[in-house]
Amino acid sequence: xxxxxxxxxxxxxxxxxxxxxxxxxxxxxxxxxxxxxxxxxxxxxxxxxxxxxxxxxxxxxxxxxxxxxxxxxxxxxxxxxxxxxxxxxxxxxxxxxxxxxxxxxxxxxxxxxxxxxxxxxxxxxxxxxxxxxxxxxxxxxxxxxxxxxxxxxxxxxxxxxxxxxxxxxxxxxxxxxxxxxxxxxxxxxxxxxxxxxxxxxxxxxxxxxxxxxxxxxxxxxxxxxxxxxxxxxxxxxxxxxxxxxxxxxxxxxxxxxxxxxxxxxxxxxxxxxxxxxxxxxxxxxxxxxxxxxxxxxxxxxxxxxxxxxxxxxxxxxxxxxxxxxxxxx
Ligand code: PBG
Numbered sequence: 001x002x003x004x005x006x007x008x009x010x011x012x013x014x015x016x017x018x019x020x021x022x023x024x025x026x027x028x029x030x031x032x033x034x035x036x037x038x039x040x041x042x043x044x045x046x047x048x049x050x051x052x053x054x055x056x057x058x059x060x061x062x063x064x065x066x067x068x069x070x071x072x073x074x075x076x077x078x079x080x081x082x083x084x085x086x087x088x089x090x091x092x093x094x095x096x097x098x099x100x101x102x103x104x105x106x107x108x109x110x111x112x113x114x115x116x117x118x119x120x121x122x123x124x125x126x127x128x129x130x131x132x133x134x135x136x137x138x139x140x141x142x143x144x145x146x147x148x149x150x151x152x153x154x155x156x157x158x159x160x161x162x163x164x165x166x167x168x169x170x171x172x173x174x175x176x177x178x179x180x181x182x183x184x185x186x187x188x189x190x191x192x193x194x195x196x197x198x199x200x201x202x203x204x205x206x207x208x209x210x211x212x213x214x215x216x217x218x219x220x221x222x223x224x225x226x227x228x229x230x231x232x233x234x235x236x237x238x239x240x241x242x243x244x245x246x247x248x249x250x251x252x253x254x255x256x257x258x259x260x261x262x263x264x265x266x267x268x269x270x271x272x273x274x275x276x277x278x279x280x281x282x283x284x285x286x287x288x289x290x291x292x293x294x295x296x297x298x299x300x301x302x303x304x305x306x307x308x309x310x311x312x313x314x315x316x317x318x319x320x321x322x323x324x325x326x327x328x329x
Contacts, residue, residue: 030073035319092124103161152182177244198234201225204279265310
């Protein structure tokens with residue numbers, strides 16, 4: 001046996017579970033998760049083919065899912081509504097109906113679990129027959145300032161119903177400041193804004209659009225969502241959302257944008273969230289189902305990577321499952 005002079009040996013810090021645990025730089029638990037859930041008004045749950053384990057939940061199905069998520073420590077959820085086709089029109093007016101699906105659901109959940117943190121999405125796509133996040137002009141342009149007026153009404157309706165955190169996902173310019181003003185004017189100074197700050201025009205949203213039947217009917221979202229090729233531009237969005245009063249900022253998607261998460265982490269003192277989106281979930285599920293990867297290990301590795309890159313909070317469809325896994329279940 002040849003003993004060569006190798007004094008520094010990084011493997012010493014990997015030699016046992018206990019040492020590895022002591023030296024671990026990144027940890028996380030269910031307290032870091034926001035669990036996105038799809039809801040609809042129908043009385044039965046409808047599974048989403050491209051997102052195994054997820055469904056459009058009925059009111060009863062939602063209560064059961066939240067109950068189970070809470071049992072493993074998940075205390076924050078985000079709601080996404082599948083709206084009946086006949087309620088969709090170009091201005092997305094159903095988005096601010098005080099008796100709409102989201103306000104009704106928020107009120108029910110808050111009455112049952114006052115400590116549950118409810119995140120509600122602000123954007124028009126689930127409510128618009130055009131499937132865009134904003135109002136579409138006759139020539140196909142997405143109207144920024146006209147859209148913001150509707151978004152403000154939507155945010156106020158959600159806050160009035162009891163939402164804790166308003167999450168504008170539309171990427172219109174100036175909407176964070178406008179929504180902050182609208183909330184404050186109505187006395188909702190304690191309602192937070194989680195801004196989708198760097199939301200990319202990504203191909204990883206496909207399964208989500210299937211889940212909500214919300215795909216754009218014409219064109220794409222490239223005139224408002226960011227170009228996947230850009231990282232510096234994210235810093236510009238961060239500066240604006242911070243100045244406009246965002247309480248947390250988000251990068252979306254997560255897995256293919258870890259560099260952006262790390263960059264933004266350096267640039268802001270605000271909590272940073274990252275959204276592991278539907279396509280990321282679908283890939284892990286699909287490969288896991290085929291036995292090509294170990295789904296549990298791969299999913300936890302992806303979540304670790306998102307935290308390591310600098311995210312405080314992770315929106316993930318794995319929230320309940322990962323919380324169970326972390327408990328050893
Ligand atoms: C739309 C919205 C989208 C997602 C969240 N809010 C889709 C889109 O921008 O087209 C995607 C989430 C996911 O894919 O999991 N306002």
